[in-house]
Amino acid sequence: MFTSTKSAALISVSTLLLIHSCYSAYEHSLISVPTNTLPLDVTLETLVSVFLLCVGIVLNNSQELKPISWSVWSGQLERERGSGPYGFLEERLGFLDIRGKRAEFSDWVKTGNE
Amino acid sequence: MASSAEERELLLHPVVPENVAHNTKTITDIRSVTCSVFGVAAGILGLESYSGFVFYLVGSCLVSVLMVFMAAGGQPSRYFRSSSELWTTEVLSGSSLASFILTWTLFFGLLRV
Numbered sequence: 150m151f152t153s154t155k156s157a158a159l160i161s162v163s164t165l166l167l168i169h170s171c172y173s174a175y176e177h178s179l180i181s182v183p184t185n186t187l188p189l190d191v192t193l194e195t196l197v198s199v200f201l202l203c204v205g206i207v208l209n210n211s212q213e214l215k216p217i218s219w220s221v222w223s224g225q226l227e228r229e230r231g232s233g234p235y236g237f238l239e240e241r242l243g244f245l246d247i248r249g250k251r252a253e254f255s256d257w258v259k260t261g262n263e
Numbered sequence: 264m265a266s267s268a269e270e271r272e273l274l275l276h277p278v279v280p281e282n283v284a285h286n287t288k289t290i291t292d293i294r295s296v297t298c299s300v301f302g303v304a305a306g307i308l309g310l311e312s313y314s315g316f317v318f319y320l321v322g323s324c325l326v327s328v329l330m331v332f333m334a335a336g337g338q339p340s341r342y343f344r345s346s347s348e349l350w351t352t353e354v355l356s357g358s359s360l361a362s363f364i365l366t367w368t369l370f371f372g373l374l375r376v
Contacts (some may be wrong), residue, residue, distance in 0.1 A: 174309075191307075
């Protein structure tokens with residue numbers, strides 16, 4: 150949660166910086182002769198904003214990666230959710246009392262017929 | 264049972280295919296967004312010919328370093344099958360280079376022509 154707000158703030162600030170440097174470069178191209186190079190501060194602002202934007206984008210996606218090893222992954226799931234990827238196998242029924250079930254069924258059939 | 268060393272390794276330490284695909288997709292997302300940003304910056308800086316591609320390669324390396332230390336926590340082998348995957352995925356193949364050139368030429372044209 151904290152990381153996402155931090156990365157969102159970083160992305161918005163650096164996007165503003167990038168837009169500002171883009172506008173500065175545009176104004177500079179209007180005023181000066183076309184062969185003139187870009188001023189140093191605009192260049193630095195562009196580079197800094199791109200770096201911050203990359204950091205923000207990577208930070209925004211940093212919670213997404215999942216471990217690929219089965220042992221690490223299932224251990225993490227069991228710690229977080231209480232059951233791993235094979236959790237359904239641990240909730241199966243034991244042995245059925247098949248004679249008891251048949252007796253119940255025959256009782257039900259007999260009482261239904263009466 | 265396991266013929267090659269690679270199969271033996273895979274049997275001893277099985278991987279989750281969904282997570283491999285998910286991680287690759289995350290990298291691809293990061294790459295495609297950052298490549299457009301690099302194109303914008305290259306257009307603003309007015310880079311031409313080889314210097315633009317050098318800028319792209321340097322930026323991709325920077326993003327790879329950021330991913331190793333911030334997204335993967337310094338352990339790329341925990342999230343990727345080969346260590347080179349983080350560095351090479353989508354850098355020269357796929358749509359990233361194309362989107363870089365697209366935004367590069369677009370902003371170069373907007374600001375200078």
